Amino acid sequence: MKIKEVIQFLEQKFPLHWQEDFDNCGIQCGDKERDIKEIVVCFDMSEAVIDEAIAKGANMIISHHPIIYKNSIKRIEPTDRVGKILCKALENKVLLYSMHTNIDSGKYGGNVLFAEKLGLQKLTVLSPHENQFCKLIVFVPTENSVLLKEALFRAGCGNMGNYSHCSFSSEGIGSFKPLVGSNPSIGKHNRIERVEEERIEMIFHKNKKRQIIDTLYQNHPYEEPAFDIIALENLNKEGGLGRVGFLPKPMPAQEFVQYVKEKLKLESVRYSGKVQEEINKVAVCGGGGASFITNAIAAGADAYITGDLKYHDFFIPENKxxxxxxxxxxxxxxxxxxxxSLLKENFNIFATHFTEVESPVIVRA
Ligand SMILES: [Zn+2]
Incomplete structure (x- = not known):
């Protein structure tokens, strides 16, 4: 089995288009055409993890954080941390692959697991992805509409949350005059033609645009199909960073702080704010989520749990x-x-190892 087949599987579960704009998920370096041996999974790439992979006979490392961020490096030399890691991986034919904000955002991803560890229920997305959808409006002779719709559904149109085959149709009359040089499937040259047509409207992910336009041309009877593609501002309620949910039962703030420490097995946390009141609705975002403090306030959360907060960030909620x-x-x-677990459950022809050489970079003392 090739490494690229493992990657294809992972990207079906957590597509790269789910990542944030600043990010660089996916292959960091290496040749995906090689046969897969074994895999080591870690949080951050390091020389120690590459040594571990070599010792275990693994030729793929999957980390959470990328080693190369968008536009971050211009040359690779073993003179700095990133260069040393990339050189070592390439010299030893180990492919480096990252699952970062694509797995953070997903339906079964990092933030969902974070929320589940706290027992949060009725989850919604804290910062839903924006500007991901387009609408297709296409006009087709009524007698051809069923076949065209089926082809467009197969190409990825009409999916909304847990619903597929979503569309809206209205009927009307289309008119056109085929000019000399045209090859009309209906009508004759230089005569205005009127045809009973269906106007079909469907939503699709912008990532599928090319495929959908090709499908439309292949399955529409007209030489020049009339269609519009419109960018939508709809939010993607299923994907995005952070989650908001409700505790199984409300609890006083001080008790909640202890609850968080217990559930996440933490020795200490930093907190401020509404310590006297009851906590019911909770927002979470793994990693550094300071930029979503205002989203948590807007969502009506009683508490927001994240990391990497600066001193001044604690003033933003104004004790609310x-x-x-x-x-x-x-x-x-x-x-x-x-x-x-995703790899172990789905592949038994190679071993997947949880790294044994990684511990938190920052030690709490
Ligand atoms: Zn992170």
């Missing part, structure tokens, strides 16, 4: 919301569990 900083690693490290 409990703000807890558990650390960056502490809110994300369990993503490794998702990747390891």
């Amino acid at each position: 919301m409990l703000l807890i900083d558990i650390g960056h690693f502490e809110g994300e490290h369990f993503i490794r569990e998702i990747i390891v």
Whole structure:
């Protein structure tokens, strides 16, 4: 089995188009055409993890954080941390692959697991992805509409949450005059033709645009099909960073802080804010989620748990919301569990190892 087949599987579960704009998920370096041997899963790539992979006979490392961020490096030399890691991986034919904000955002991804560890229920997305959908409006002779719709559904149109085959149709009259040089399937040259047509409307992910336009041309009877593609501002309620949910039962803020420490096995946290009141609705975002404090307030959360907060971030909620900083690693490290179990459950022809050489970079003392 080739490495690229494993990647194809992972990207079906967590597509690369789910990643944030700043990110660089996917292959960092290496040749995906090689046969897969074994896989090591880690949080951050390091020389130690590459040594571990070599010792275990693995030729693929999957990390949460990318080693190369968008536009971050211009040359690879073993003179700095990133260069040393990339050189070592390439010299030893180990492919480096990252699952970062694509797995954070997903339906079964890091933030969902984070929320589940706290027992949160009725989850919604804290910062839903925007500008991901388009609408197709196409006009087709009524007698051809069923076949065209079926082809467009197969190409990825009409999916909304847990619903497929979503469309809207209205009927009307289309008119056109085929000019000399045209090859009309209906009508004659230089005569205005009027045809009973169906106007079909369907939503699709912008990632499928090319495929959908090709399908439309292949399955529409007209030489020049009339269609519009419109970019939508609809939010993607299923994907995006962070989650918001409700505790199984409300609890006083001080008790909640202890509850968080217990559930996430933390020795300490940093917090401020609404410490006197009851906590019911909770927002979470693994990693560094300072930029979503306002989203958590807007969602009506009583508490927001994230990492990497600066001193001044704690002023933003103006004591209207409990703000807890558990650390960056502490809110994300369990993503490794998702990747390891996904691979173990689906592949038995190669071994997947949870790294044994990684510990948090920052030590709490
Ligand atoms: Zn992170």
